[in-house]
Amino acid sequence: MSHRVTDELGEKEMDITTISSSFHHSENLPYVHKVGVPPKKDLLKEFTTTLKETFLPDDPLRPFKDQPRSKKLVIGLQTIFPILEWGRNYNLSKFKGDLVAGLTIASLCIPQDIGYASLANLPSHYGLYSSFVPPLVYAVMGSSRDIAIGPVAVVSLLLGTLLRNEIDPTNNIDDYLRLAFTATFFAGITQFTLGFFRLGFLIEFLSHAAIVGFMAGAAITIALQQLKGLLGIKNFTKKTDIVSVMRSVWSTVHHGWNWQTMFIGISFLAFLLFAKYIGKKNKKLFWVTAIAPLISVIISTFFVYITHAENQGVQIVQHIQKGINPSSLDQIYFSGRYLVKGFKIGVVAGMIALTEAVAIGRTFAAMKDYQLDGNKEMVALGTMNIVGSMTSCYIATGSFSRSAVNFMAGCNTAVSNIVMSCVVLLTLELITPLFKYTPNAILASIIISAVIGLVDIDAMILIWKIDKFDFIACMGAFFGVVFASVEIGLLIAVSISFAKILFQVTRPRTAILGKLPRTTVYRNIQQYPDATKVPGVLIVRVDSAIYFSNSNYIKERILRWLTDEEELLKENKQPRIQYLIVEMSPVTDIDTSGIHALEELYKSLQKRDVQLVLANPGQVVMDKLHASKFATLIGEDKIFLTVGDAILTCAPKMEET
Numbered sequence: 141m142s143h144r145v146t147d148e149l150g151e152k153e154m155d156i157t158t159i160s161s162s163f164h165h166s167e168n169l170p171y172v173h174k175v176g177v178p179p180k181k182d183l184l185k186e187f188t189t190t191l192k193e194t195f196l197p198d199d200p201l202r203p204f205k206d207q208p209r210s211k212k213l214v215i216g217l218q219t220i221f222p223i224l225e226w227g228r229n230y231n232l233s234k235f236k237g238d239l240v241a242g243l244t245i246a247s248l249c250i251p252q253d254i255g256y257a258s259l260a261n262l263p264s265h266y267g268l269y270s271s272f273v274p275p276l277v278y279a280v281m282g283s284s285r286d287i288a289i290g291p292v293a294v295v296s297l298l299l300g301t302l303l304r305n306e307i308d309p310t311n312n313i314d315d316y317l318r319l320a321f322t323a324t325f326f327a328g329i330t331q332f333t334l335g336f337f338r339l340g341f342l343i344e345f346l347s348h349a350a351i352v353g354f355m356a357g358a359a360i361t362i363a364l365q366q367l368k369g370l371l372g373i374k375n376f377t378k379k380t381d382i383v384s385v386m387r388s389v390w391s392t393v394h395h396g397w398n399w400q401t402m403f404i405g406i407s408f409l410a411f412l413l414f415a416k417y418i419g420k421k422n423k424k425l426f427w428v429t430a431i432a433p434l435i436s437v438i439i440s441t442f443f444v445y446i447t448h449a450e451n452q453g454v455q456i457v458q459h460i461q462k463g464i465n466p467s468s469l470d471q472i473y474f475s476g477r478y479l480v481k482g483f484k485i486g487v488v489a490g491m492i493a494l495t496e497a498v499a500i501g502r503t504f505a506a507m508k509d510y511q512l513d514g515n516k517e518m519v520a521l522g523t524m525n526i527v528g529s530m531t532s533c534y535i536a537t538g539s540f541s542r543s544a545v546n547f548m549a550g551c552n553t554a555v556s557n558i559v560m561s562c563v564v565l566l567t568l569e570l571i572t573p574l575f576k577y578t579p580n581a582i583l584a585s586i587i588i589s590a591v592i593g594l595v596d597i598d599a600m601i602l603i604w605k606i607d608k609f610d611f612i613a614c615m616g617a618f619f620g621v622v623f624a625s626v627e628i629g630l631l632i633a634v635s636i637s638f639a640k641i642l643f644q645v646t647r648p649r650t651a652i653l654g655k656l657p658r659t660t661v662y663r664n665i666q667q668y669p670d671a672t673k674v675p676g677v678l679i680v681r682v683d684s685a686i687y688f689s690n691s692n693y694i695k696e697r698i699l700r701w702l703t704d705e706e707e708l709l710k711e712n713k714q715p716r717i718q719y720l721i722v723e724m725s726p727v728t729d730i731d732t733s734g735i736h737a738l739e740e741l742y743k744s745l746q747k748r749d750v751q752l753v754l755a756n757p758g759q760v761v762m763d764k765l766h767a768s769k770f771a772t773l774i775g776e777d778k779i780f781l782t783v784g785d786a787i788l789t790c791a792p793k794m795e796e797t
Contacts, residue, residue, distance in 0.1 A: 220281065222281065222282070230555070234555075235555065237551060237552045238553055238559060239559055241545075241546050241550055242551075242557070242558065244426075244427055245288050245542045245545050245549070247434040248430045248431075248434070248542055249542055249560060250268065250271075250563075250567055251433040251434055251436070251582070251583065251586050252541075252586060253290060253291055254578070255583035255584070256291040257270075257534075258369075259297045261303065261304055261309040261316070262309075262317070262320060263460075264460045266320075266533070266534060269531070269533050269568075270528060270533040271561065272465060272533075273465055274290070274525065274533055276557070277520075277528075279555065279557045281519065282554055283512055283516050283517060284538075285505075285510070285551065286547045287554075288543045288546045289524065289537070291539075292536075292537055292540075293358070294355060294496065294594070295537055296535075297362050297626060298492060298630070299485070299535055301380060301626045302488065302489065303316060303320055303323065303485060318472070320534050321529045322479070322486070322529070323486040323489060324534050325529035326482055326483045327489050327490030327525050327529075327535050328528070329526065330494075331518050331525060334494070335521075335522060338515050340498070340514045347636075349607070349614040350613045352614050353613065354621060357619070357620065358591075360382070360595065361626065363588045364385040365380065365385070367584075369455070369580040370402070370581055370585065370588070371389070371396075371397045372398030372400070372401030372402065373396045374396065375392065381622070381624055383623065400449055400453065401580075402581075404581045404582065405579075405584055408582055408585045412432050412433065415429050423548060433586045436582055437578055440582045441574070441582075444456060444578075449579070455579065456576065457577075457583075460573075460575045460576070461572065462573060467531060468531060472530070492630070498514055504543060524536065541593065609640055612636065613636035613640060617630075617636070620632035648682065648690055649683040649684070650681065650683065650694065650701070651683065652673070653671070653679040654671030654673045655674060656670065656671050661784075675714065678701065678717050679721045680698050680723065681726065682694055682698075682722065682723070683726045684727070685727060685729040686727055687730075688732075692733075695737040695740055698720070699741070702745075702750070719786075720745055720753065722755065724758070724761060725758070727761055728760070730761050730765075735764065753778045753786050753790065754780070755782060757779065765779075
């Protein structure tokens with residue numbers, strides 16, 4: 141087997157024996173770069189730098205530097221209220237786009253809000269309340285131009301499920317409402333705290349795959365819950381799992397279904413799905429999808445009114461309270477046994493609402509190529525829900541369906557939310573009595589058509605192709621929601637996400653490297669089959685930081701590589717391993733346990749008469765190797781800039797032996 145390397149300029153090749161002789165017989169020895177030792181840092185400065193990089197990577201104080209006091213005040217106000225910044229350049233042209241977008245999403249949100257309130261087991265007008273005050277607050281404090289604020293299906297279902305586990309809304313609606321406002325208050329506090337202390341990275345622990353599965357499972361659960369309204373069933377299970385729901389549906393097939401209700405519900409569901417299909421096929425017809433729910437409500441309400449279908453068993457909304465949001469500050473539990481329960485429910489629902497809103501905001505910000513400050517968004521969303529809890533609202537967040545319509549309608553700023561809020565205000569003041577004869581079947585159809593889009597089959601297929609462990613997380617969350625409950629599915633999603641993190645941290649990848657032909661590049665021999673091993677040398681790469689959680693595994697894995705390689709060489713009667721080179725460029729950090737593991741590895745190699753060599757440790761790692769005296773233990777001459785440099789040095793020494 142021929143083993144060749146190139147010189148530094150890559151202009152000519154030479155085999156290892158030639159390199160060896162050049163070391164002994166030539167005055168022009170190949171130049172080997174030495175790894176630089178970083179200067180010692182001041183402990184306090186290093187600590188503050190680490191904290192700043194972790195919590196303040198974008199340096200929020202930068203705009204205030206070298207500014208007069210009056211200018212700092214203006215910048216501070218603009219930071220808290222972004223509307224003061226972009227509002228200076230607002231004009232009639234932008235307002236035209238925002239007006240059209242606001243009217244469009246208002247036509248979509250009004251029927252949706254009435255239906256989503258039922259998912260939260262709340263009277264219908266609370267859904268409209270939640271699309272009046274929160275969007276106004278967000279428009280002043282939010283930084284996204286495209287996100288549309290209001291109740292959403294998944295959070296409504298989650299909130300309704302968690303609240304109903306504590307209080308029965310049928311028998312005790314007053315305490316149920318108070319607990320809902322309390323949960324909304326603490327959801328806002330949670331969101332505000334995460335943003336204010338710049339802890340937004342915590343929501344990243346729920347993986348994309350788990351969110352896809354959770355959303356799909358929640359969509360199926362929500363759709364199943366709507367069978368009650370779609371089929372006209374009066375006695376329906378309070379459980380959300382698919383087994384209980386289907387048992388409840390089939391047990392009433394002969395005496396509980398209402399054919400008039402089914403006709404209304406299925407007919408308009410087909411109409412809504414057809415409208416959605418048209419909007420998807422032709423982006424210019426997005427308004428068809430947006431206005432279809434309101435048209436369905438108007439037509440079905442008129443049909444029920446003139447035929448008095450309610451007398452034939454068709455269930456109707458009956459009454460939606462007229463007027464704007466009353467104060468609910470005095471109804472929030474700040475003490476008593478429901479305080480802790482409200483806090484727990486608020487934290488869970490607030491985190492899910494936050495995850496959905498930030499994901500939506502980032503999606504549309506990327507499409508329009510502008511930056512979105514996640515921490516500012518959290519502060520805005522938190523403030524919005526805190527104020528909402530005091531004005532008879534339940535948890536509001538960014539809605540994907542409404543935000544998509546808002547985007548396609550040509551919104552330019554958050555003024556579209558203000559327009560939508562004004563339309564909802566007019567609805568509350570003038571139109572709510574007209575919804576009296578709206579059939580529940582229409583609301584069920586609207587909700588089903590809205591949540592179907594949450595089942596993202598393409599994303600699931602892509603997850604399967606990319607990462608099987610991610611797919612397990614996705615399916616675990618999905619089946620947990622569908623076959624157990626929303627909270628169980630959420631728990632499974634979080635658990636699997638953490639399990640994946642722990643698995644990747646405790647069992648990092650390692651690889652044996654070989655030299656690519658006609659280069660001095662060393663790569664994974666499994667990824668590059670033509671890469672060849674260097675005789676007498678085992679090159680191992682560690683693809684992770686070395687911490688207490690994985691240090692023993694890495695040490696044992698390297699020793700297993702070495703044992704397997706020695707057995708293979710012995711069988712083939714080839715020269716034994718004399719050098720173990722550990723390529724450390726992917727090792728971003730190392731702790732005390734990692735240093736201790738390297739020391740144990742060094743001692744084990746000494747017993748086998750194998751030299752330990754390190755290649756390309758980073759600044760942080762190199763600093764700790766020197767601080768721990770490990771660099772002195774193995775020898776400064778055993779640490780190289782590249783694997784190629786290490787081979788150039790080791791090769792002549794192997795020739796001597």
